[in-house]
Amino acid sequence: MVKNNLPRIGVIGAGRLGTALAKQSLSVGYEVRISNSRGPESLELLLSVLLPGAIAATIDETISKSDIVILAFPLRYYKSLTPQLFIGKIVIDAMNYWAPVEGDIAEFADATITSSEMVQQYLHDAHVIKTLNHIAYNEIEEHALPLQSKGYRAIGIAGDDRDAKLTAMAYVEALGFDGVDLGVLKNGALLQPDTRLFNARMSADSMKSQTAVRI
Numbered sequence: 300m301v302k303n304n305l306p307r308i309g310v311i312g313a314g315r316l317g318t319a320l321a322k323q324s325l326s327v328g329y330e331v332r333i334s335n336s337r338g339p340e341s342l343e344l345l346l347s348v349l350l351p352g353a354i355a356a357t358i359d360e361t362i363s364k365s366d367i368v369i370l371a372f373p374l375r376y377y378k379s380l381t382p383q384l385f386i387g388k389i390v391i392d393a394m395n396y397w398a399p400v401e402g403d404i405a406e407f408a409d410a411t412i413t414s415s416e417m418v419q420q421y422l423h424d425a426h427v428i429k430t431l432n433h434i435a436y437n438e439i440e441e442h443a444l445p446l447q448s449k450g451y452r453a454i455g456i457a458g459d460d461r462d463a464k465l466t467a468m469a470y471v472e473a474l475g476f477d478g479v480d481l482g483v484l485k486n487g488a489l490l491q492p493d494t495r496l497f498n499a500r501m502s503a504d505s506m507k508s509q510t511a512v513r514i
């Protein structure tokens with residue numbers, strides 16, 4: 300934890316979603332590290348133009364120096380991460396398998412397991428939370444609102460570890476959204492592409508009534 304007592308945020312993936320989440324995190328006071336596969340030097344322009352105050356880092360530094368690590372890169376590369384670095388880390392899996400965009404990938408076509416459960420199996424010593432994957436990057440800053448404002452947009456949160464989920468919930472709320480606990484990680488299926496919740500702007504009450512999961 301840093302001085303202001305907020306968890307340190309590490310974003311892996313510096314594209315549309317990673318940049319939007321890093322920007323919003325900075326704006327509400329978090330310390331933010333961000334990385335991509337090409338190394339910190341490649342992020343200089345991005346930082347100077349869009350993310351002043353963020354720290355460009357290697358992927359491994361992003362993991363080791365962050366309390367919450369956000370995965371915001373193409374899902375098919377998740378096994379490029381080093382699982383040993385993730386012991387005890389809270390991991391926000393914001394990635395999606397979306398065949399029209401990613402192409403058909405046999406590994407993710409198995410309907411008996413969600414992509415986040417695959418990530419959890421691979422990062423076995425982390426606490427993986429599925430969230431922030433079902434909002435478009437350009438709506439993060441635009442739709443963020445102060446706590447319990449009118450029109451407060453719901454963001455679903457699924458995970459197996461209660462404490463990690465509470466930390467993720469506090470983070471989502473600090474970003475400006477109404478976190479809705481959807482229960483265990485497997486329920487992250489409710490947030491995947493081609494579901495009612497994916498890309499839907501709705502209130503927490505509406506999300507709860509549409510999912511009716513047992514927490």
Ligand SMILES: NC(=O)c1ccc[n+]([C@@H]2O[C@H](COP(=O)([O-])OP(=O)(O)OC[C@H]3O[C@@H](n4cnc5c(N)ncnc54)[C@H](OP(=O)(O)O)[C@@H]3O)[C@@H](O)[C@H]2O)c1
Nearest residue numbers: 312313314315316335336337371372376394395432435436
């Ligand atoms: N765009 C959205 O609105 C949105 C919303 C919700 C969820 N998502 C999900 O978020 C993920 C990223 O989407 P995006 O739209 O942000 O993609 P994007 O704009 O193409 O950005 C992908 C980023 O990941 C980096 N990257 C690629 N391979 C990497 C690796 N092996 N390790 C670390 N970084 C790597 C890329 O940089 P380098 O190639 O230089 O490494 C780039 O910075 C996807 O799973 C997507 O489904 C996207």
